[in-house]
Amino acid sequence: MDGGQPSPEPAPAPGAPRAPGSSVIAPVRAVLRLRRRVCLLRKRRFLLPGAGSASAGPDSAPRTPRAGPDQPQFFTFDGAAELSSRAPRKRRRRSRVVLYPEKSRKYLPRGERHSRAQRCLLLLVAIVGFQVLNAIENLDDNALRYDLDGLEKALQRAVFGQEAAVGRIVQLLRDYLATHVHSRPLLLALHGPSGVGKSHVGRLLARHFRAVLDDSALVLQYDARHHCPDPHAAQACREELARRVGDVVARAEAEEKTPLLVLDEVDFMPPALLDELHGLLQPQRSHQFHNAIYVLLSGAGAGEITRFVLQNASRALPVRPGGGRVSRAGAAGAQAQEELRAGLRALLAREHPLWKAAAVVPFLLLDKWDVVNCFRDEMAGEGFFPEQALAERLAAQLSYYRVAGHEFAVTGCKQVVATVNLL
Template identity: 75%
Template structure:
């Protein structure tokens, strides 16, 4: 029964008591576990990296670039499928496209350039006052509405621009007294007024400038010199000159050859911009036959009958004139038809007013009755036109 106290006493005063043994055992177990964990994390063999000392002063060395991490691929958006029955609405960014704005700007620029070109054409044509010329011809030339309209239309198309590839050749053909020379004088007067320079208008009469006894070569050299002077002056002033050549049927072949050479596009640039007006009675018999034949047939059954007949007349005249000289191949032929009695009366009244007489209708009809006429299908066409009007009025 006394063994317990004895054993405690036998252990001595320096031995630990029984209450300290379990904590000691727990500490020992923890130490062993820490040692095992350290042994598992042993570093690889090799020299240990020296610890980097922090810089003692400021440097501009760039820091090491950070390691790039792989970028994630962007998922492509799926195509939006619109139902067939619903209304398709495009995104706002697609509606406001820059390409569409550039296209609209380009269209606006092209439209502005076209409008500017049209205005330049109008400005160049207004210099010659073709509207005033048309009114003057309609007022002073009787019985030739188709010829006047064709002359003005050809001049309007040619004078719309200043730069041309070849000159314009107007060939006015018809019998005597139908108004060819009168139209030539009106054209010369009008161009002198609008060009403000009489040197840009040349009137050449074959009967006066080149009579038959004179050598044809001399006439050719003189005509070439006159045309060269006019063309050079017109080029300096940037204007289109007018050259009226009357009595073309009296011109020798040398003069026609010179005119044909002036119309070629390979000539100098100053010769390409010009208007030539040839007045000739060649083809007068064919025009007379055409007028009398169409007067006997009566009015055309269709509205386009008259223009088609005039086109056939121009084609027949061209074929006839080309056989005489190739100059007429490049000409715009304008036929002048016969004048009926009413037109001759108008010529008498106009001449009486110009001479200071009162243009009385009865007196003009009395003077017109003294002339000779072709009488076909109830109509009367003057044989000599208004050729004898001036002489008859001078006798008053």
């Protein structure tokens, strides 16, 4: 026996009788031989290269070298030398996807988290913005009630040569009427020489407020010479004025409106009436007295205004050739206007403390072109054709201050009505 295996038994001769039990022993022996061969092949497969170099016989199969650490564990047609020369294949690391459980909370990194205080801050900003917008709309609604744009157009159309005064009056009214609640009333003091348009502006203001308020009882017009002609009855006039003002402001408070009180010829008022007016403006009075507009028309300070206009006549804009005139904001610039208001307020405050709380609006002298416009407007109102040549001829009959190429009327448009009535 070679290699530890038994030699195959000789096959029986043909035609020889078989031994009893040989039909069972032969298959068993074949199965045993197959089993031993399979076991031998398994042992040779797991042996290292070079081990067991001796041949195991003719039935033994060729040995298969065991795969080393650098050789693949699968079948290939390449030899061992070719496999060892190849570079080892790098395995790519696959990034693992992090999956959150369905019932767990997902938290952002600490730097990307949103604070709850930020949401509250945004909500607070939205609420404040809505309140501000609502307040602005309410202010606009309160100012639209008085139609200040229409008032400005009416004043500019009917009052000549007082562009700066009209603009300041409308601006003060617009600021005051922007809200209904006030801490003190508005006191407008219109000062200027005779015939420059102070009383005319007072009448236009009274007419406009009667129209927009739909109640004539909320507009009070008081003339010192007419309502209090006797200076010895100053105490009785004072009580009457206090009663009339109290009735107007009480009615306006009930209707939630702002009344208008126009007082003309204030420079002829007795000191007792000025004291009463000054008392009406005090913050100690009830709230209904704070919501009111007082317009005082006075000729006090006329000399100061006349001197200022004549000294600053060179700052006035020139007259256009052919009768046209450049629109101007008074005989002086904005800075000169402010100087005039400050000087006029200081002059009036020495006479009575009432003028310290007043918003002074000076009315300047009118030049010849403004007087011509007054004549044309009055002629049209009386039914005459407003002829330019006739208006200029009538205006030439008046007296003027002639300074620096300008002609300023001494009496303004005071004599226009009487002159047109003679036509």
